[in-house]
Amino acid sequence: QIGTLALTGLNSTNPANTAIITRQEDEVLPNRTTQVRHGSRMRHILPGAPLNFSAEVNGSLVSIDTFMYDMGLGGLMVVKDGSIRLEKYDHSNQKQSRNSIQSCTKSFTSTAFGIAVKQGKIHSHDLAERWTPELKGTPYGDVTLRSIMDMTAGVAAPINATDYFTVYEDLNRNAVLDLFKTYERVAAPDTVYNYMDQNYAVTAIALQRAIGEPIGNFVTRHIWDPAGMQYDGYMRTTAAHQVDGHGGLAITLADMARFGLFILDNLQGRGGPAVPSGWFEGIAAANTSRGIRAPGNIIDVPGFGYQTGWWTLPRGSNTTYALGDDEAFAALGMYGQAIYVIPRLNTTVVLQS
Structure with a gap:
């Protein structure tokens, strides 16, 4: 509540309310978030030579400001060679605004997973039933966690299944897995791509069972603190306080950029997330984004591939440049949230929407 305004009473389907709800999801969902704390060391990103350009859209030159307003972007930042080249806000967003970045959350979850793999606490080839024995004998049980993270589990909800998002209000810690027990095998693992939260x-x-502590604490210690985040973030949970892992992470624009820089640190041998050797190099090379997960084969996001919680980009031809030529990959979220990591340009581009 802000003054006499009850945020929980706002109609979330009204576009006029979208910006404030996106910035205040912890207030809209009381007792349904868990904090991710910043550490004692902040990564300073100094301003560089400003970028100012227009782009042709539908035959007309459009400025960055007009583009942001028309597309509903709340924030846009470009960091190249460690310097901020562009930083803009709109729709009342500010530097300290913590936007819910939707499915960009999956890229944070998969990074935390990679860190746990490096620590020997879990493995990509583990079957789901090893850590969720409740799912043994169900379609999820004998699928590897790698296939699950790649969206090729071959599992789907039945036509008349209970709406997944109803479990968010259930205080029963077994509610999520009880629901998943009712899901169906629709294809052999790794044969069909099906994006599912x-x-x-x-x-x-x-992951939480493998690391033996709340995911928020693990992310604080192994991502938020070493990345030098300036602000706390928070992660969406169910009413039973289970982090959902797929959406609802709230973070400022600059801290999104710090995450991108943290990934670049790893790729450049300067620290970054402590994941297994080659983890991010493989994603940058899109080395498993082939077949059903290759760029162009995914209807949901045309032109992108998918690999371990990240979206990979196609390569160009001998005569046409594509962003994938610079090994770009991205965390993408509904409504236009994005964290682009572009290794060969030493650049990260982040958007809030």
Whole structure:
């Protein structure tokens, strides 16, 4: 509540309310978030030579400001060679605004998973039933966590299944897995791509059990603190306080950029997330984004591939440049949230929407 305004009473389907709800999800969902704390060391990102350009859209030159307003972007930042080249806000967003970045959350979850793999606490080839024995004998049980994170589990909700998002209001800690027990096998693992938030709910539960502590604490210690985040973030949970792993992470624009820089640190041998050797190099090379997960084969996001919680970009031809030529990959979220990591340009581009 802000003064006499009750945020929980706002109609979330009204576009006029979208910006404030996106910035205040912890107030809209009381007792349904968990904090991710910043550490004692902040990574300073100094301003560089400003970028100012227009782009042709539908035959007309459009400025960055006009583009942001028309597309509903609340924030846009470009950091190249460690310097901020562009930083703009709109729709009342500010530097300290913590936007819910939707499915960009999956890329944070998969990074935390990679850190746990490096620590020997869990493995990509583990079957889901190892960490969620409740799912043994169900379609999820004998699928590897790698396939689940790649969205190729071959599992789907039945036509008349209970709406997944109803479990968010259930205080029963078994509610999520009880629902997943009713899901169906629709294809052999790794033969069909099917993007489902539920896959990362399974991943998050498995990860939390493997690390033996709340995911928020693990992310604080192994991502937020070493990345030098300026502000606290928060993660969405169910009423039973289970982090969903697939959406609802709230973070400022500059801290999104710090996460991108943290990934670049790893790729450049300067620290970054302590994941297994080659973890991010493989994503940058899109080395498993082939077949059903290759760029162009995914209807949901045309032109992108998918790999371990990140979206990979296609390569160009001998005559045409594509962003994938610079090994770009991205965390993408509904409504236009994005964290682009572009290794060969030493650049990260982040958007809030």
